Amino acid sequence: MKIVILGAGLLGRLLACELARTGHAVEVFDAGGPQALDSAARAAAAMLAPLAESAVADDSVVKMGLYGLPRWREMLSKLKQPVYFQQHGTMVVWHRQDQPEAARFAQLLKATQTRLPQVLPLQTLDADGLKQLEPGLAERFHQALYLPGEGQLDNHQLLDALLFELQQLGVALHWHAARQPGDFAPSPTPAPDQPDWVLDCRGVGAQPQWAQVRGVRGEVAMLHAPAVRLSRPTRLIHPRYPLYIAPKENGLFKIGATEIESDDLSPVSVRSGLELLSAAYTVDPGFGEARIVELVAQCRPTLPDNRPAVHRIGARCLQVNGLYRHGYLISPAMVDITLQLMQGDQSVLAQQFEVSVSKQCAAA
Incomplete structure (x- = not known):
């Protein structure tokens, strides 16, 4: 055809x-x-995190995400050029003052596991468990949630x-x-x-042909931070500035958080840039010496x-x-x-x- x-x-x-x-x-x-x-x-950060996303998405999205993980491996294997793909899970951390927000987040994920038993169960880590998986986080955080099986690509x-x-x-x-x-x-x-x-x-x-489609603005920073040693996507729980950090190859990191009900395609604002970079710095001070490769804003198509x-x-x-x-x-x-x-x-x-x-x- x-x-x-x-x-x-x-x-x-x-x-x-x-x-x-x-x-x-x-x-x-x-x-x-x-x-x-x-x-x-x-x-985008291209994170493949069905359980983590269940905090803000319904079960249909989680089911599609679970379906997509092995399907991604299959599709990537057919490509002639290599694409970075990792399935080492997601780490979730929070500062001490945000413990109530972290507890609420954990309850949302546990409720998802109850409804969808095919989801791999989250693990609660103490300081020693966190140090084994992400030594670079252990100096600033003493507990975490680990979501096994989740992934990302470049x-x-x-x-x-x-x-x-x-x-x-x-x-x-x-x-x-x-x-x-x-x-x-x-x-x-x-x-x-x-x-x-x-x-x-x-x-x-x-x-113009589907009037219900709207744009939701998102902003992402890409940093070169060879001093930062995160090995898997990490989410920072915060009541105002929830943040994700996705490590790619060669010391590159994708950092994002903002989600604005707007179809504005102008460049990233100073406030958004400061919030993104400041929150990343609280996760790992090594980001203080990072180089900003790009700051981009785009609208995601949403119904x-x-x-x-x-x-x-x-x-x-x-x-x-x-x-x-x-x-x-x-x-x-x-x-x-x-x-x-x-x-x-x-x-x-x-x-x-x-x-x-x-x-x-x-x-x-």
Whole structure:
């Protein structure tokens, strides 16, 4: 089949690779360039932490995250370029004055474990247990929560590796070429110059055709801090500035926290930058000598219930959107749901993960 994909962010690239590998002729149109600088997928820490995210997400997201961890290993193994992937768990720490907030967080995770016994149970660490897993934290923290089995990957490496894969697979890539579903007339019967399917993965860019999509601003710092010795993603519990620190290769760290109900795409504010960097410094003073590689802000595509959904537009056009802050966590599940919907009216995975799939509606 001839398939058009709108949007070359994370979901668009993953779908294009999966479809091209199975022999379909794939074309990708994107409003930006090949480096995905305007994509929410680039401004992310790419943590794969279903239990940690259960504190702010419902069980359907957790289930998709659990499904995605082994699926990520499978998808990454097919790429010709290496992508940093780690599954050493998540560490959660807090300062003494924030003990009540940490207790509340732990109760939320324990409630998730009760509802979803397939989640690996969290472990409560004392000073000695923390020192064994993260010696660099033991001098400033005397207790922690450890969430085994959680992971992360390097999103910049992944986007580059997917781009290389698309080029090797012969996918037609159209950069700086914004398109919308109404520009095409997909049909089950062959039509000259028209695709068999259109998949709209434009995120916030699809808002004109999906009014419920909104942008939620997030800000991320990338630091080069070779003196910091964190070996796994670490979350700092704080009532006002919850923080995550994701160590990548070669002394690089992704640091984020902010989540603002706004579609503002202006640069990172001084206040947000100070909050991010100051909170990171309290976790490890080694960040005081770090070098700021980049400070980026981007808007994550979000639906009213903060859950992903699929819209059918016409007979052979699917809009997939609303991945919110969970893009890397749930994208493998959303890829497989989309592929199932292209094969029939129903998706077993969509039902399993309670992902909304609308009935066919008029073309936009």
